[in-house]
Amino acid sequence: MFLPESPFPNRALAALDRLAWGLLTPSFWAADRLLDLQQTTAERRRQRQRRCGRCCGCAGQALAGLAYGVLLLLSLPFATLGLLLWLPVQARRRPFAYQYAAGTAPAEPWDLQQPRTFAFVSANVCLLPSGLAKFSNLGQTPQRAAYIARHLAPAPPEPPSARASLIEPRRGEADGYGGTLCTPRLPPGSVAVEMPAEAGEPVLSEHFPPDADFVCLQEVFEAGAAACLRRRLAGTFPHILSEVGARGLRGGRLKLLDSGLFLASRYPLLAARYHAFPNGAREDAAAAKGLLAVQVLLGSAQGQRVVGYVGCTHLQAPAADAAIRDEQLTLGLRWLQLFREAQEQRGDVVAFDVFCGDLNFDNCSRGDELNQRHRLFEVYRDPCRWQPGQDAPWAIGSLLNCLKIYEEPVSTPEKMKRTLSQPAGRQRYLAGPILPSGQPDPAAPGPWQGRRIDYILYRQHRGARPLRTEVAGVSFITQLATRSDHLPVALRLDVAPAPR
Structure with a gap:
């Protein structure tokens, strides 16, 4: 511990x-x-x-x-x-609560010559108190929390030794992470990922991946919802951080809510650090939004630790606040680097470095051009993005039109998947490109794929490293139909020996 x-x-x-x-x-x-x-x-x-x-x-x-x-x-x-x-009690409170399921097996030895695969999920679940959730056309927070918890942990976990041979990219399946049947020529500097045979077909899945190793949630603000998630997920994810963020008087401002960040891991947490953003404005200033960074122990190899890094955040929400988000991204990059430098020990083998969350800007809107060009995308790779302002043709928006989330064509995971697979369905049910003011952009070229504001990015190691990280698959998940105004995203990474 x-x-x-x-x-x-x-x-x-x-x-x-x-x-x-x-x-x-x-x-x-x-x-x-x-x-x-x-x-x-x-x-x-x-x-x-x-x-x-x-x-x-x-x-x-x-x-x-x-x-x-x-x-x-x-x-x-x-x-x-x-x-x-x-x-005054909040002034003495630590910035998170840690739940550890006793009796979990320690990380196993890792043969660095054998490939491993890790799956990540990120989702904005809008678990605010029910009255506040109504502003996003959602309510019934306890019921939604129970549904989300039940589907994030649908079955008891398998032993790590058995899972190692089972977690492989699903090839040729439309409902998983996509099959690799054709890979078109990509622009220079872009990342090749799995995609369907039709380059314009979105990679959609009705279900959360049952073998997810790390779950990063945003907007878990309600205490009862957080308790429900901890209780239900403990059997699958032995290590959970919740109630993240420092409430009370902070920097002369009253923080009534914490950050809403929630992280669940199958692997032991070696260290965790939370940083609060100092520049929250308007309604966001009432929440202690910030960055959560963790170091996880994945195994050991020849006496060396094999570790991974996961960062999770939720940026300033109002569309007109691009400058605030830009500053938060700069702070987040700096904090992640400082955390890694502070925690990394001599001889550590780094398997992955992942950064995820609700960044509240997309890669298609003219109103988000400042954020689209941030240095974040030079440090971390976005597998859904080809260049600023241009996403991969199979990537779709993760933000729904909240006023239409109860309509019949998107009322179940199966119906939502079928509807969002069609251009007309995306046009009607996904939020469209915006202007700097936050208003819809009437000049946006169509058909658009929607606003993708939920991200899972990864960082490729530089220099001489024994391991190399590659994208095995990406999916947009319809499991939370009528339970959230966001589509969760999932990323599967292959970690294999680096070429000599």
């Missing part, structure tokens, strides 16, 4: 934190219920179909709103006391 499990240095502070939340909970619950009175498009449709009609529904909402408002006012004195207690 290299990381402390509790986010607090002693039990007394943990008890004070629970007491503070107990005092804050009535006000928090009432405020959330007030916000939850706004309806999703699916709820409005169901209300119109009821016999009582719209009037009865509005009357019920008004009475409920009045009751919640009275409760909120009555609970404010307790909330004030809770806040005064909560703020």
Whole structure:
């Protein structure tokens, strides 16, 4: 065990934190219920179909709103006391909670002459308190959290020795990571990846990869949702970091939410570090967004550690804030490099270095041109991108049109996969290119593939290294149909001996 499990240095502070939340909970619950009175498009449709009609529904909402408002006012004195207690406690809190499943097998010896494969998943799951989730046309956070947890860990894990022979690129399958049947000529400097026989066909999968080694989630803000994920995923992912980020007063600003980052790993964590962005603005300033970096132990080879690095982040959201995102990317690159320099020991063998998350900009919009040209893409490789402003023809957007997520053609994973496989379906159900103001770009050439704002990037080792990292496959996942306004992305990396 290299990381402390509790986010607090002693039990007394943990008890004070629970007491503070107990005092804050009535006000928090009432405020959330007030916000939850706004309806999703699916709820409005169901209300119109009821016999009582719209009037009865509005009357019920008004009475409920009045009751919640009275409760909120009555609970404010307790909330004030809770806040005064909560703020100083947060100053002593560590920036994450670590869950370790006891009894897990240590990392096995690694023969550096044998190839290995690792699978990564990144997803924005929008697990905010239900009232806040309604602003993205989502609600029912506890139910969505249970669904997501159940499908991220669908079966007990297989022994690592057995998995080593099973995790191979699926060739010739349309539902996996794509089959390698043809590889067109790529622009200079681009990366060859698996793709279907038709160069324009998206690489879509209905399911999360059951053999994922690392899961990086964003917007796991709600405490109950985080607990559900930890409880369900523990059997598959023995090492979990959650509640990431420093709340309370930070840099003169009140952080009511943590970063929302959540990381689950099959492999032991050697070290973890969190850095908060100092430049969050507007609504994003209320959340402790930042960068989470971890070093994982993958095995040992001839007395040397075989390690990997994973970075996860969620950048500034408003579309007009490209300059803020640009600064956050620069900070993130610097922090990742410093973390790696601090943790790497003499003789370490580095198998991979992966950076992922919701970066809130795409590679197709004129409004995102500043971010598209950031130095990030000189350090890390994006397998879905050919050059600034041009994605691979099989790559599609990961951001859905949130007002249409309950429509029948995208209401199940199977239907969403079928719909997004067609140009007309992508045009209707994916968010389209934007201007610097965030408004839709009427001059965007069509048919467009949508805004791809969720990324998994990897870094190729430089210099003399015994291992080389190559992309084995990429997929966009429709598993979260009606449960998120983002498509999760998955990346499979082959790690093999470097050519001499």
